[in-house]
Amino acid sequence: MTRRKKISTPTIPTGVAPGANPSGLNRRAFLQGGLALTAATTGGKLSAAEPPLPWLHTPGAPLTNYGQPSEQERKVIRWITPNRQVPGNGVSWTPLHELEGIITPSGLHFERHHNGVPQIPADQHRLLVHGLTQRALSFSIADLLRYPLRTRLAFIECGGNSNAGWNLEPLQTKAGYLHGMASCSEWTGVPLSTILDEAGVAPEARWLVLEGADAIAMNVSLPLHKATDDCLLALYQNGERLRPENGYPLRLLVPGWEGVLNVKWLRRIELSREPVMARNETSRYTELQPDGKARQFTFVMGVKSLITTPSPGAVLSRGLHELRGLAWSGHGRIKKVEISVNGGKTWTQAELQTPVLPQCFTRFRLPWQWRGQAAVLKSRATDEAGNVQPERTKLIAERGRAGYFHYNAIVAWALDSDGELSHVYA
Amino acid sequence: MSMPESRYVAVLLLMTLALPAxxxxxxxxxxxxxxxxxxxxxxxxxxxxxxxxxxxPAGHGNAVDGRKVYDAQCTACHGSAGRGGSGGQLISHGPLTGPEPDPAVDNYWPFATTLFDFTRRAMPMTAPGTLSNDEVYAVTAYLLNLSGVIGENDDINAETLPKIRMPNRDGFVWIDVPKSPR
Structure with missing residues (x-):
């Protein structure tokens, strides 16, 4: 967005009806504003001569086997933050501030790998189910593709997403690079319960120990009740087979629970009485609290939302804008999202774009007239279980700042009178 | 801060009612x-x-042998004697409370068995799974010795490792699942 000269700003904002919300938030503002804009355009002097459009007069590019985004959208990429000594151990962030709707393109789904992306031939991959079962079973991918499939949308969010929020100073970067260790896809796979039934789970089993086929053989424990509830052995993402960085040829989908449980390159499920106490459920993915105790097995990702458009780094011009964002909760559906432009003094309910699905990104939008005043933009989500996204001060009062994981506080963007947007704690 | 059991049951019940047929x-x-x-x-x-x-598995090792393994395989990422390096500090000697808590193997990890398991499957990151069981026992012993929970000549094996009680063994509160009796 380019900055405009601050001249001839109308003193009466276009499209705000008398008596409208003084904050400028008005769900009908676009309808009214649109009419005003039409009138202004037809009243002005526009030249009828268009610049030359060469693509009208030359044949276009040939067909392609696999389409790619426009060359002009090449800046819309994952932002990579690797461990320099071990490039496969790190994170790449979804550019949430560049995207719309609720589906994350597969190539932009965030990554958190512990030692790189294995390139696994599907015909050499097996899933082993064993331990406290009536029988140990081994499945090929070809086997699994013959099972009844189910499809659902679900977000996956790393337990460490948004962790910069614990910092003393607000990190100045774009929305996706603060909160984009969360992505949302359509997943298709075999219900895990079908496979567990075939193996015959012993009555004393309470946990699953999951193991991936990557170069740390990532292992982690999952309670049996979740496994039989809604988990999927995912084979497809957004209609095509999984991308390698999302677990090809097989990953687990654990809807709404922290990302590390959604084990990629899944090769083994062991039924057990108790958790295995792996590194990634003891030393990591636990949250140290101010009293020295740590929260462990914090599985459910809390209710969260943020405004993705505009995002820090943007410069706004005065007039009508649409505030757009994403909300999600591991506890179920999003019930409502409220937006404040005055740092939380007053709130206005945003419109939720349907469909609103459980454990899924939900898109919210709200028109806003910006009249040039300093503003602090916030969104606050409430889920169907009644959980309300907390203010940062409340979250830190409860949890301290050393927990690292499960940061879900309200996000604030400050807009100064020049229209520049920045990340603030407010 | 742990979820009371009654609330946990209520959540389970809600989830059950909300399930598709x-x-x-x-x-x-x-x-x-x-x-x-x-x-x-x-x-x-x-x-x-x-x-x-x-x-x-079978096998064994002690901290004296483990130091040799560590110095050859681990210092590039984890620094000398478990301190420094880009791969995460292993030994802290620091507090878990206060303004700058410093969790690491010695003061945070609840189980010594985890150290063996993760080292064997994941380390060294350039060639995971290449250490022998004796080497993994030895390097585990070295880190446990640096943690102050065993002596440098104590033999660590399948019998002795699970008997080691880590200082922060009881430092964890289960949140989203009830703790079963052990």
């Missing part, structure tokens, strides 16, 4: 294509290792 009652039958295997544990590259020691 197919998952709640009507089981989804598959074509039963799973290949039945004989006892599989012996064939696994990394059998699960539980806190009670189940899954630990």
């Amino acid at each position: 197919a998952a709640a009652g009507g089981k989804i039958a598959g074509p039963n294509l799973g290949q039945v295997l004989p006892n599989t544990e012996a064939a696994l590259p990394y059998p699960s290792i539980y806190p009670d020691g189940r899954g630990l």
Whole structure:
């Protein structure tokens, strides 16, 4: 967005009806504003001569086997933050501030790998189910593709997403690079319960120990009740087979629970009485609290939302804008999202774009007239279980700042009178 | 801060009521294509290792031997004697409370068995799974010695490792699942 000269700003904002919300938030503002804009355009002097459009007069590019985004959208990429000594151990962030709707393109789904992306031939991959079962079973991918499939949308969010929020100073970067260790896809796979039934789970089993086929053989424990509830052995993402960085040829989908449980390159499920106490459920993915105790097995990702458009780094011009964002909760559906432009003094309910699905990104939008005043933009989500996204001060009062994981506080963007947007704690 | 058991049960109940029929009652039958295997544990590259020691292999080592393994394999990422390096500090000697808590193996990890399991399956990151069981026992012993929980000549093996009580063994509160009696 380019900055405009601050001249001839109308003193009466276009499209705000008398008596409208003084904050400028008005769900009908676009309808009214649109009419005003039409009138202004037809009243002005526009030249009828268009610049030359060469693509009208030359044949276009040939067909392609696999389409790619426009060359002009090449800046819309994952932002990579690797461990320099071990490039496969790190994170790449979804550019949430560049995207719309609720589906994350597969190539932009965030990554958190512990030692790189294995390139696994599907015909050499097996899933082993064993331990406290009536029988140990081994499945090929070809086997699994013959099972009844189910499809659902679900977000996956790393337990460490948004962790910069614990910092003393607000990190100045774009929305996706603060909160984009969360992505949302359509997943298709075999219900895990079908496979567990075939193996015959012993009555004393309470946990699953999951193991991936990557170069740390990532292992982690999952309670049996979740496994039989809604988990999927995912084979497809957004209609095509999984991308390698999302677990090809097989990953687990654990809807709404922290990302590390959604084990990629899944090769083994062991039924057990108790958790295995792996590194990634003891030393990591636990949250140290101010009293020295740590929260462990914090599985459910809390209710969260943020405004993705505009995002820090943007410069706004005065007039009508649409505030757009994403909300999600591991506890179920999003019930409502409220937006404040005055740092939380007053709130206005945003419109939720349907469909609103459980454990899924939900898109919210709200028109806003910006009249040039300093503003602090916030969104606050409430889920169907009644959980309300907390203010940062409340979250830190409860949890301290050393927990690292499960940061879900309200996000604030400050807009100064020049229209520049920045990340603030407010 | 742990979820009271009554609330946990209520959440479970809600989840059950909200389930679609197919998952709640009507089981989804598959074509039963799973290949039945004989006892599989012996064939696994990394059998699960539980806190009670189940899954630990034969072999042994002590901290004196482990220091040699560590200095050859681990210092590039984890620094000398578990301090420094880009790969995460292993030994803290610091507090878990206060303004700058410093969790690491010695003051945070609840189980010594985890150290063996993770080292064996994941380390060194440039060639994971290449250390012998004796080397993994030895380097585990070295880190436990640096943690102050064993002597440098104590022999660490499948019998002795699970008996080691880590200082922060009781430092964890289960949040989203009730803690079962151990």
